[in-house]
Amino acid sequence: MSINKTSKIDILIKQLDLSEHIEQFKSFFARESSLYIEGDQELHFKYIKALDNLEFKAPPKVANFFNIKAHLKKRGVLNFEQIFEIVKVVRYFNYFKNQEFEGIIGKWMEKIEVHEKFVEVEKYFKVDGLFNENLDEMLFGLTKRIKEHKTNMNESMKRLMSSSKLSGYLVDTQIHLINNEEALLVRGGFNHVLKGAVVGRSSGGFFYVSPDIILKSKEQIRFIEQEKQAIFYTYAKEFSSVLSELLPFINFIDKEFTKFDNYQARVLFAKSKNLQLIKSSKNDSKIILKDFIHPALAKPKPLSVDFSKNILMITGVNAGGKTMLLKSILASAFMAKYIIPMALNEHKSHIGSFKTILSIIDDPQNVKNDISTFAGRMQEFSKIFEHKSALVGIDEIELGTDSDEAAALFKVILDDLIKRGQKVVVTTHHKRLAALMADRDDVELMAALYDEELRAPTYEFMQGIIGKSYAFETALRYGISNAIVSEAKNVYGDNSERLNLLIERGSELERELKQKHKKVDEKLKYLDAKELDLKAQIEKLRAELEKEKKELRFTYEIAIDEAKKAAKAGDTKAIHRAMSKANQNLPKNKTQPNLNSHVYKVGDFIKYRNNKGSIISIKDKKEALIEVGGMRLRVKTKDLKPTKNIYIKPQTTVKVNVEKKAGLKCDLHGMRAEEAEEALDKFLSDALLNGWDEVIIYHGIGTGKLSYAVKNFLKAHPRVKKFEDAPQHMGGFGAKVVSL
Missing domain, CATH: 3.30.1370.110 (Ribosomal Protein S8; Chain: A, domain 1)
Known part of the structure; x- marks a missing residue:
């Protein structure tokens, strides 16, 4: 990211009062990084949300690999601190892999495989980054010798302190470390009994003396330390040579750690502050905020606003929060663009995507450059026209010039910005511009509310109206005398007040009428669609009915033909087979719901199919034993029909025996x-x-x-x-x- 671009982002952050919030967010990075994550934002957000569902410890603070990789590329020798920076990253990835997370995080960690050669280097470093001397026999021996010399030095110092000759000169019985030298604190005249070098003076005028008796041991320790440093350098050369061969692997883990660091910083920052993670939607430019809280406010009121149109014009009471509303809208878009956690209802909020976010908030007047407020504003406006698909915030749009002239000028400017695809938030104290823009369908009005009884702003907003500025009330609230305010009201005059009221009411009526027209049009459109849908359903039902008729007619004709063939055959078996086949061709009756709600009881006369009879017994109200034609049958009650108590004529049935007896x-x-x-x-x-x-x-x-x-x-x-x-x-x- 260029310096110029970074500078512009820093200016925007300051203008939107996000500096402290961004600094707190940056403190969660393991190493310094850009706010913007390079690459596919949709994919990044999937990883961030997946990571948000996991529990893990934060990575350690790590240096940038830029100089380390440059040294390795030139086959240079890294010191142990630089090597340990790489070790820290690899060890953290190993920790994360060992958690055995599932999903996209688990698959990502599977791609990170540590080379065996690097494992051989890593084992020489302890958790705190110190070289593990126990793995080298010579280093272990040298360290042991240094400890012996230090023990001898301590014993020599103790003997000196217990000496009766020196006891009169000792200020205390402690060994002091002054300028990395062991010393005793003594009074003047010590040189008669103690040989050594003065390494410092105390505030009380005493002397810190390093005795000659320990100098020999210290020289031996320095010699041993030099031997150790030579061995350390040999290891550093060997490790650097291995790491030079593993430079592609180091480049890979460096890139992956940068991504991971961006992800984890957002997740852990959100969890620590109870914030939400939301990204900008690339499909549109709508901004809908629900319960948004600007991070700079100490005791905020959650803000809800629907900015779906092209222009949002905020009017109303002075010091009522108009500027903070503008900053909140721009801040939410900025944080969503960079996926920076914020406080809002993430499920009911929606933030569109903008290529650029611009703000004209501060007074551009500059005495050094001899530029007026209005001229400075015109300079800033001229730069806006260079951009496309930008979100623009303009605070007090008419600042620095006559409000009537500004209203006409800025109406044309806003119209042109809309044509260029810009989305604009404007605050203004004057109603003239709001009235000129109110008739547009792509303009949303919003007013800061004022409590008439308490004579104070509520820091709440209402959409769809033009608000009053309450300049006189605000002056009183901030200490201007009653007499001055009353005189100002007289100068202002009733006619001006009436004109303002007419402008407000006229704008409201115009917008109400447009909204009613819109609702009526939507209702007519809905009814037209409903009528077309009903007509389509009727046509569909007619077509289905005709189809059913044709199918029934066809199957009926088949059944009749089969019956005729069976009748012509004459033979009983042939008739039976033909009738069975005809029955198979007949359309099957669909099961119909039981509409027979009659409650039957024993002795009732019923009709079963074409036969009449009576009920002998009933089981569970669903089955009945009936007697018809001298035969008892068990049938379902839903197949019965009630009939009057009439004489039941026995049915004649097939007579097959020689005596021609009828029955079942x-x-x-x-x-x-x-x-x-x-x-x-x-x-x-x-x-x-x-x-x-x-x-x-x-x-x-x-x-x-x-x-x-x-x-x-x-x-x-x-x-x-x-x-x-x-x-x-x-x-x-x-x-x-x-x-x-």
């Missing part, structure tokens, strides 16, 4: 198998045509041949649901009860 039974005694099958086939066909669900067939026991033939015939018949031996009182093994 077929007696096959004395018949051969072939005769029995023919008689049985005719009997079942007649029973089906008469609508019987259950019949009984008598075949006797005898040799069993007739019983066997009846069983096989019933098994093969397509309309027989089941059959079983009759109860003992109805024939037992010599009869079959058949369900159709």
Whole structure:
């Protein structure tokens, strides 16, 4: 990012009162970074939201890798501090991988694989970044020798302090470290009993003396330290050589850590301040804020505003929060653009996308440059025309010139900005410009409210109206005398006040009329659409009805043809097979809801299909045992219909025995198998045509041949649901009860 661009962003941050908020946010970065994350913002936001759902510790503070990578590229030698900066990043990624997170974060961590050569380098560094001397035998021995010399030095110092000759000169019995030298604090005249170098003076005029007796040990320690430094340098060369070979890996983890640092800073900052993460929507430029709180306000009132149109014009009371509302709208767009956490209702808020955010807030008057307020404003406006798709905030738009002239000028300027695709927030104390712009559909009015009883602004806003400035009331509130304010009101005059009221009321009426027209148009549009939809449904139903009619007519004709063919065949079996086939071709009745709400009881006369009878017993109000035509049947109550108490004429049924007896039974005694099958086939066909669900067939026991033939015939018949031996009182093994 260029210096010029950074400077412009810093100026905007200051203008929008976001400096402290941004500084707090930056403190969560592990290393200094730009506010903007390079790349696909949609993808970045997915990672940020995924990270927001996880619990993890913050990364350590890390230096920038720019100089480190430059040294490695030139095959230079890094010091241990620089090497440890790389180690810290790799160790943090290893910690994060070990958490075994799922989703896109887990997949991201899987891509970070640490090279084995780097593991060999990393093991030499402790958690605090110090070199692990225990891994080198020579370093371990040298460190041990240094400890021995320091022990000897301490013992020598203790012997000196316990000496009776020196005790009269000692100020205290402590060993002081002055300018990295061990020293004793003594009084003047010490040189008679103590040989050494004065390394400092105390505030009381005493001397810090480093005794000669420990100089030998200190020289030996310095010599050993030099040996250690030579070994450290050898390791540094070796490590740097390995890291030079791993430069592609270092470039990779550096880039990944920069991304991760941007993500985690936003997540941890939001959690620490109870803020929300929201990004700008790239699909539109609407700004809808719900319960937004500007971070600079100590005791804020949550702000809600709908800025869906091109221009938002804020009018109303002085010191009522108009400027802060403007700053809040621009600040929310700025923070959403850079995905900086903020306080608002994220689920009910929406912030559009803007290529540039511009503000004209401060007074541009500059004595040094000999420029007036209005001239400075014109300079700033001229720069706005250079941009496209920008969000522009203008505080006190008419500042520095006559309000009537400014109203005409700025109306034309705003019209032109809208044509260029700009979105503009304006604050003004004067109603003239608001009245000129109020008739536009893409202009939203908003007024700061004033409490007439308390004579104070409420710091709340109402959309759709032009507000009064309450200049006289504000003057009184801030200490201007009553007499001066009263005189000012007289000078201002009633006519001017009436004119302002007329402007306000005229604008309100015009906007109300437009809104009513808009609602009526929307209602008519809705009704037209509803009418078209109903017409389409009617046509669809008609088409479906015609289709159903054609299908029924077609299946009916097929059924009739099959029946005719069956009748012409003459043979009973042929008729039966033809009727079965015709029944299969008939359209199946859809199950209809049971509309029969009649409550039946035992003894009621009922009609079942084409037969009449009476109820013998009822089970669970759903099933009934009925007697019709001398036969008892168990049926569902929904299939019954109530009928009057009339004489029930017994139905004639198929007569198949020699004696021509009628009933729901077929007696096959004395018949051969072939005769029995023919008689049985005719009997079942007649029973089906008469609508019987259950019949009984008598075949006797005898040799069993007739019983066997009846069983096989019933098994093969397509309309027989089941059959079983009759109860003992109805024939037992010599009869079959058949369900159709």
